[in-house]
Structure formats: C-alpha cells, structure tokens
Amino acid sequence: MMVRSFVSSVVNNPIATDVREFLASCRTLIDAELDRLIPKESESPQRVHSAIRWSVFAGGKRFRPALLIAVGQTFGAPPDHLLRTACALELIHTYSLIHDDLPSMDDDDLRRGRATCHVKFDEATAILAGDALQALAFQTIAEDEKLAPDLRVKLISEVARASGVPEGMVAGQALDLEAESRTVDGDELETIHHRKTGALIRAAARCGAMIPNANEDELEAITAYATNLGLLFQITDDLLDVTATVEDLGKTPGKDARAQKATFPALYGIEATRAQLKSVHTAARSALERIEGETQLLQSIADFILQRQV
Amino acid sequence: MMVRSFVSSVVNNPIATDVREFLASCRTLIDAELDRLIPKESESPQRVHSAIRWSVFAGGKRFRPALLIAVGQTFGAPPDHLLRTACALELIHTYSLIHDDLPSMDDDDLRRGRATCHVKFDEATAILAGDALQALAFQTIAEDEKLAPDLRVKLISEVARASGVPEGMVAGQALDLEAESRTVDGDELETIHHRKTGALIRAAARCGAMIPNANEDELEAITAYATNLGLLFQITDDLLDVTATVEDLGKTPGKDARAQKATFPALYGIEATRAQLKSVHTAARSALERIEGETQLLQSIADFILQRQV
Numbered sequence: 001m002m003v004r005s006f007v008s009s010v011v012n013n014p015i016a017t018d019v020r021e022f023l024a025s026c027r028t029l030i031d032a033e034l035d036r037l038i039p040k041e042s043e044s045p046q047r048v049h050s051a052i053r054w055s056v057f058a059g060g061k062r063f064r065p066a067l068l069i070a071v072g073q074t075f076g077a078p079p080d081h082l083l084r085t086a087c088a089l090e091l092i093h094t095y096s097l098i099h100d101d102l103p104s105m106d107d108d109d110l111r112r113g114r115a116t117c118h119v120k121f122d123e124a125t126a127i128l129a130g131d132a133l134q135a136l137a138f139q140t141i142a143e144d145e146k147l148a149p150d151l152r153v154k155l156i157s158e159v160a161r162a163s164g165v166p167e168g169m170v171a172g173q174a175l176d177l178e179a180e181s182r183t184v185d186g187d188e189l190e191t192i193h194h195r196k197t198g199a200l201i202r203a204a205a206r207c208g209a210m211i212p213n214a215n216e217d218e219l220e221a222i223t224a225y226a227t228n229l230g231l232l233f234q235i236t237d238d239l240l241d242v243t244a245t246v247e248d249l250g251k252t253p254g255k256d257a258r259a260q261k262a263t264f265p266a267l268y269g270i271e272a273t274r275a276q277l278k279s280v281h282t283a284a285r286s287a288l289e290r291i292e293g294e295t296q297l298l299q300s301i302a303d304f305i306l307q308r309q310v
Numbered sequence: 311m312m313v314r315s316f317v318s319s320v321v322n323n324p325i326a327t328d329v330r331e332f333l334a335s336c337r338t339l340i341d342a343e344l345d346r347l348i349p350k351e352s353e354s355p356q357r358v359h360s361a362i363r364w365s366v367f368a369g370g371k372r373f374r375p376a377l378l379i380a381v382g383q384t385f386g387a388p389p390d391h392l393l394r395t396a397c398a399l400e401l402i403h404t405y406s407l408i409h410d411d412l413p414s415m416d417d418d419d420l421r422r423g424r425a426t427c428h429v430k431f432d433e434a435t436a437i438l439a440g441d442a443l444q445a446l447a448f449q450t451i452a453e454d455e456k457l458a459p460d461l462r463v464k465l466i467s468e469v470a471r472a473s474g475v476p477e478g479m480v481a482g483q484a485l486d487l488e489a490e491s492r493t494v495d496g497d498e499l500e501t502i503h504h505r506k507t508g509a510l511i512r513a514a515a516r517c518g519a520m521i522p523n524a525n526e527d528e529l530e531a532i533t534a535y536a537t538n539l540g541l542l543f544q545i546t547d548d549l550l551d552v553t554a555t556v557e558d559l560g561k562t563p564g565k566d567a568r569a570q571k572a573t574f575p576a577l578y579g580i581e582a583t584r585a586q587l588k589s590v591h592t593a594a595r596s597a598l599e600r601i602e603g604e605t606q607l608l609q610s611i612a613d614f615i616l617q618r619q620v
Binding site (some may be wrong): 096099124134 | 325349353354355356358359362400405406409412414415427431433434435437438440441442444445446448449452459463466467470471473474476478480481483484485487488494510522
C-alpha cells in the first residue's frame with residue numbers, strides 16, 4: 001500500500017523538476033523495495049544478513065537507482081517497470097563499496113559516518129556480504145516479472161558488463177590499485193574513472209532507457225549524458241576529499257592525498273579541476289539536446305551534482 | 311573446429327558409459343569455451359586477468375559442468391545448448407574457491423598443487439578476480455543466444471539463488487565460519503553442506519534438466535539425485551582430508567581437523583562415515599529410478615564419486 005502510493009505520486013508527477021524532491025521520493029521507494037528483496041536479520045545465517053543490511057541501509061543517496069528512474073520516466077516507462085532494476089544497481093554499488101573498503105583494498109574504517117562492514121563485523125563476513133549482494137542483484141532482474149524475458153537478459157548483460165572485466169567497475173578498481181604505486185596522466189585517470197565509477201552510472205542510465213525501449217539515437221545520447229555525469233560525480237568526489245571536513249563527508253577526508261592516489265586535483269590543481277567540472281557539466285547538458293521531448297529532470301540532476309561541491 | 315569435433319563426439323556418443331572418458335571430453339570442451347569467455351592476460355587490466363586465468367585454469371576437474379552436460383544429455387539436449395551454462399557454473403565455483411581461500415576465510419596457501427590466487431598475486435587482486443568471475447558467469451548465461459530468453463532468465467535465477475543467501479553457497483560458507491567456534495550436530499553439518507557445496511551441484515543438475523525442458527517429476531528426481539550426489543562429494547572430501555597425503559590431494563591435508571572444522575569423520579568416526587557414504591550413494595541411484603529412459607551415465611557418475619575415496 002505504501003509502495004503503491006509512492007508509485008502513484010511519481011506517476012502523477014512524471015517530470016518532477018524539483019530534483020531534491022524527486023531524489024527523496026526515489027529514495028523512499030527504493031529503500032522500501034530493497035527491504036523486501038533482502039533477507040531479514042532474523043533469518044539464518046544471521047551474521048551475514050545483518051552485515052548486508054548494515055551496508056545497504058547505511059544512508060546511501062540512491063543516486064544510481066534515481067538516475068535509472070529519471071531516465072526511464074523521461075522515455076515514458078511506468079515506474080513499477082523501473083524499480084527492480086534500479087534496486088539491482090544499488091545492490092551492485094553496495095557490494096562494491098563493501099569490498100573496496102576492505103583492508104587489502106582501500107582500507108577504510110568509516111563510510112557515511114559509520115563503521116564500514118568489515119570493521120562492524122569482520123573481513124570474512126564483509127567479503128561474503130558483498131558476494132551475496134552481487135548474486136541478489138542479478139536474481140532481482142532475472143525474476144522481475146513486470147519485464148519481458150528478452151528485456152531482462154539485455155539488462156543483465158548490461159549490468160554484468162558494467163560490473164566486471166575488462167571494461168567494468170572491477171577493472172576500474174584493479175587499474176586504480178595498479179596506479180597507486182606510480183604516476184598516472186590525465187588520460188589514464190579518465191580511463192580509471194570511466195570504469196571504476198562511470199561504468200555503473202552509465203549502466204543505470206542505459207537500463208533506464210532500455211526498459212521503455214528508447215531508440216538507438218536516444219540510447220547514444222543518454223550514454224554521452226551519463227558518461228559526463230559520471231565524470232562530474234567523480235571530480236566533485238575528488239574535490240570534496242580535498243576541501244571537506246570529516247563531518248561534511250561522513251568519511252575520512254584527505255585519504256586520497258595521503259595514499260598518493262591519482263585524483264583530478266592532484267593532477268591539475270583545484271582551480272583547473274573546477275574549470276574541468278564546468279566543461280563536463282556543459283557536455284552532459286549538451287548531450288540531452290539530442291533527445292526530443294522534456295529532459296528538464298535530467299538537466300536538473302546534472303546541475304545538482306555540479307552544486308554538491310563544497 | 312576443435313570445438314565442433316568435441317561437440318560431435320559427444321553427440322555421436324549420447325550416453326557415454328565410460329565416465330572417465332566422458333569427464334575428460336567434457337573437460338576439454340569446457341576448457342576451450344572458458345578460454346574464449348575470459349579476457350586474455352595481455353588485455354588490460356592485466357594483473358586481474360592473469361589472476362582469473364591462474365585460478366580458472368588450475369587443473370579443476372570441471373565436475374559441475376560435466377554434471378550439467380550429463381543431465382542435459384540424459385534428457386536429450388543438444389550439447390551446444392548446455393555449454394555456456396556449464397561454463398557459468400564453473401565460473402561461480404572458481405570465484406568461490408578464490409574467496410574461500412583468502413586469509414580471512416579458510417586461509418589456504420595451496421590448491422590443486424599450486425599457490426592459491428592471493429598467494430600468487432595479492433589479496434586485493436584475488437577479491438577482484440572473484441568478483442569479476444561472478445559477473446562473467448551471469449553475463450555468459452544472459453548472452454547465450456542458443457537459448458530462448460525465458461529459459462535464460464530461469465537459469466540465471468536458479469544459479470543466483472544457488473550462489474547467494476539465504477539458501478545458497480554464500481549462506482553455507484557463512485554458516486561454516488560461524489560453526490568453527492562451536493560444536494555442531496549432524497543435522498547442522500548437513501545444512502552447512504547442503505548450502506555450501508550442495509546448492510551449486512544441485513543447480514548444475516537442475517539447469518541440465520531445465521535446458522531440454524524436463525517435466526516437474528523429472529526435475530524433482532534430478533534434484534534428489536543431485537542432493538545425494540552433493541553429499542557424496544562432500545563426505546568423500548572430508549574423508550580424503552583425513553586419509554590422504556599432500557601429494558594425493560594437491561592441497562594441505564588434515565587442515566579440517568587442525569581448524570577443528572565440523573566434518574563427517576570428526577562427528578561420526580571414519581567407519582560410520584564410510585557407511586553413510588554407501589547409503590547416500592544408494593539414495594542417489596534410487597532417485598534415478600524415477601526417470602524413464604537411459605540413466606546409465608548419471609549412475610556411473612555416482613559410482614565414480616563413491617570410488618574416489620582413498
């Protein structure tokens with residue numbers, strides 16, 4: 001019943017221009033659906049289920065699901081056709097955060113203002129929680145009976161390629177780790193981000209377009225939009241790591257610099273990075289001009305990310 | 311060309327009764343297909359691709375793929391309809407071995423006679439290699455154009471449930487880790503194995519039956535057969551850990567006992583465990599009696615596993 005009313009509020013407001021309101025309503029919708037999809041903490045094996053819920057319900061902004069829903073709405077998809085795939089993207093994103101935070105990877109103790117999964121539980125449980133989340137993501141799309149089976153297999157292929165190797169998120173994380181010990185140039189840094197964070201953001205947008213069967217030109221425009229949006233997202237993240245406090249960020253700032261990580265500010269300096277931010281934002285908005293019909297919501301999302309820099 | 315000749319050798323010998331010959335020809339077929347599916351070591355990011363290939367081509371017996379192919383053949387599926395899903399099962403199995411061997415999990419240095427993935431490479435690379443293999447498994451089924459899309463989504467759902475929580479392989483590994491610090495009884499031990507190793511073996515057999523569209527009764531009989539086969543497999547594994555040498559095993563024997571792991575021999579003693587082995591083997595063969603038509607190959611596989619005890 002609660003879900004139904006959220007779905008209908010989105011249906012009745014198909015082009016929400018207030019992006020904060022849109023993001024908040026997506027978040028409520030996604031959180032309720034994730035709660036249904038994930039086993040309860042009371043169910044055995046309890047420790048791994050608790051760990052999964054600790055990380056999935058850690059106050060994430062649900063940006064990837066919201067992007068998928070925004071693109072889907074833009075091309076006229078009913079919201080209940082978008083919900084499960086949107087959740088699948090969030091499950092993949094959460095598994096990647098859990099694994100990236102592990103001691104042998106980025107070794108982070110704090111995420112969104114609280115203990116990371118392996119700190120709150122233990123390393124083995126964190127690895128298993130991530131593994132289970134990945135399986136659940138693909139299960140969720142495979143079992144989405146609102147969508148035709150031939151669409152479901154296309155979505156699974158899209159999400160799997162965006163998650164794995166050689167072009168997806170795992171490849172990006174591997175490149176990022178390889179790059180820690182040496183100097184990378186701007187092109188390499190873009191390649192890393194294109195895969196590490198860009199691939200999943202692109203997949204979210206592309207799935208949003210595939211569900212309402214957008215045509216090839218529209219899919220291409222959305223891909224260009226999302227590629228720039230991903231870069232915008234990463235560059236603001238890099239800037240926040242330099243300029244924000246632990247309180248602003250909910251995680252330890254300055255880590256990138258201490259780890260001698262390749263970042264845009266480290267490579268170009270803060271001012272040039274801010275200029276790059278604007279040009280990427282312009283590119284994202286230009287891509288939308290190739291789409292017929294109303295794209296105000298997608299424009300507002302690009303503006304919103306630009307403004308999140310502190 | 312090489313593949314075609316193997317496929318046709320299986321086609322021309324649809325009920326191979328010599329199980330060793332059958333397993334060897336499956337292995338060649340599967341290894342060739344896995345080689346096509348997995349990015350080359352020369353492709354970037356090289357380190358993670360090398361790690362994936364190190365673990366996938368480590369001399370595994372390809373038991374799960376062979377079981378899938380054997381069941382599929384029994385119900386008349388063309389071998390080229392079985393190959394990709396069979397590979398997907400092996401990709402999932404390999405990812406689980408890589409993650410289970412990690413220091414925070416079972417902490418194994420040796421597997422199939424050589425260094426485990428995190429020892430040969432490093433922990434971060436091993437975690438990423440496992441993560442990429444899981445994505446590739448689902449991608450492989452999703453993109454298998456030999457199969458109708460509605461069959462592909464059923465197979466993905468089956469494999470995802472068998473891999474994850476609350477009933478799959480990850481749940482089994484979590485229960486196993488939880489059980490390390492306390493005494494478990496026989497029922498708990500069966501629950502652990504039912505999920506940890508049983509779920510994927512069952513999924514392999516069930517996918518093999520689903521591809522040629524076996525009916526409900528047949529699927530139920532195959533599920534019973536595979537449940538007992540999984541138990542047979544696990545009990546022989548437990549026995550080998552007690553009785554074999556490092557040379558026989560290609561990994562460190564006696565680890566279970568030292569880790570005070572719950573095993574069948576630890577719980578019941580070696581003689582009672584051998585008796586249990588025989589009763590599980592009988593149950594596997596009895597399940598096959600409910601299937602009309604020739605089940606000689608499946609019977610031989612059960613016999614073969616029984617005999618692998620040293």
